Amino acid sequence: MMSVLNTAVIGVGHLGRHHARVYSSLPGCRLIGVVDPDAERAAEIAAKHGAETFATHRDLIGQVDAVSIAAPTSNHHEIALDMLGAGVHVLVEKPITKTLAEADELVTAAGERGLKLAVGHIERFNPAVVAAVKHITNPRFIEADRISPFSFRSVDISVVHDLMIHDIDLLLHFVDSDVAEVQALGVGVLTTSEDIANARLVFENGCIAYAKASRVSMKQLRKIRLFQRDAYLSMDFVKKEAVLFRKSPDFDPSKVDIASMASGGIAELTKLVFSKFLTREVLPMDEEDQLEAELGDFVDAIRDDHPPAVTGAHGRRALATAERIVAAIAAHSWE
Known part of the structure; x- marks a missing residue:
């Protein structure tokens, strides 16, 4: 079991900035970086929580154990697939992806690599x-x-x-x-x-x-x-x-x-x-706090090797409906 979980947030707008806040204070976690196309916003959030800014999500590979993806829905599939392919656990905000085919790819990728794929159905x-x-x-x-x-x-x-x-x-x-x-x-x-x-x-x-x-x-x-x-x-x-x-x-x-x-x-x-x-x-x-509970559940799922409360399959099911x-x-x- 890893002693400290290195985390990052991809997309630090309305929702992502709160993910960064929670990761920075969650026991056993270290927020090491943020990614956002708005460089000024990324720098502000990173400085606030003692993290670094990264130009793209791919620059996080090799640096992190888990990420939250709070980017626009149209970007979920590409980012999540890249991170899962690099062995990184992923929590992606809802909806899981734009299409069911994309969701299926993520669920399959996580399952094949034994990684946690959680979906941010925070309610x-x-x-x-x-x-x-x-x-x-x-x-x-x-x-x-x-x-x-x-x-x-x-x-x-x-x-x-x-x-x-x-x-x-x-x-x-x-x-x-x-x-x-x-x-x-x-x-x-x-x-x-x-x-x-x-x-x-x-x-x-x-x-x-x-x-x-x-x-x-x-x-x-x-x-x-x-x-x-x-x-x-x-x-x-x-x-x-x-x-x-x-x-x-x-x-x-x-x-x-x-x-x-x-x-x-x-x-x-x-x-x-x-x-x-x-x-x-x-x-x-x-x-x-709901977000603290959600991210805490995600982290516990990684540490204790059990499914998160809202799995990729759950996210796919909601999207299908x-x-x-x-x-x-x-x-x-x-x-």
Whole structure:
């Protein structure tokens, strides 16, 4: 086992600069370098964390054990393949690649060389998800909403690959079944690809999930509501809160006299339901930073030789579902 893991970050823009920050302080890690086409930005981040700047990602070969790739999606495949070919463990930001063929190449390359290939689906490490997943048994219906104002980032990909893919990964993680059917609709508002999209996923086990994503909203909302037998889970990724509602053992509709509640109306009925028939529990959760948890998991996977929480195969699976959604959008007729 290596004593110190030498790491580097390729692409230190909006996301990559935070990867550099975390690597520089993660126990057992040393941030040795950063790569970015913006030389001034690279120098700034490197100086801040006591690292060096490298002109290209290939200049890192022979210097590093592991890298994070936070470059534009169109560059993921080339960079990751070069690093894996040189024996370097790779964490690549989502989506894993532009195409499924590229993703397959990366998964194969990592497997053949016994290297770790992780994908940055960071919501897996959201405290709300970590707390809620322990209570998910057999979901039957799920609603996912992810909307935000236009950020002027990731305009080279659709909102499906940019934002919705977070929830696609979570839906696939929560539901232990393949997707049998996809229906979707999307519209480009400010870019040439979809800026708002809605998808309906039907899983082979019968579960149905609705996912909505928008990057042209006036507000930010990131929630998932999951329904299963005798329970309902609400996850708020912005507030980092998860609430579990369960049916009380005392639930018996035959013992409720609705007629006697006429004067109180909905308010009285709601009070009765939530006081006697449903239990509400705000799930306890850790306050660990999501990115620290994600990179910590990646480093542990390398050190202890086990798969990372989000593998290349998981990233490929999310991309495949995103591609099906985009294809369904393209097949829609507006005539």
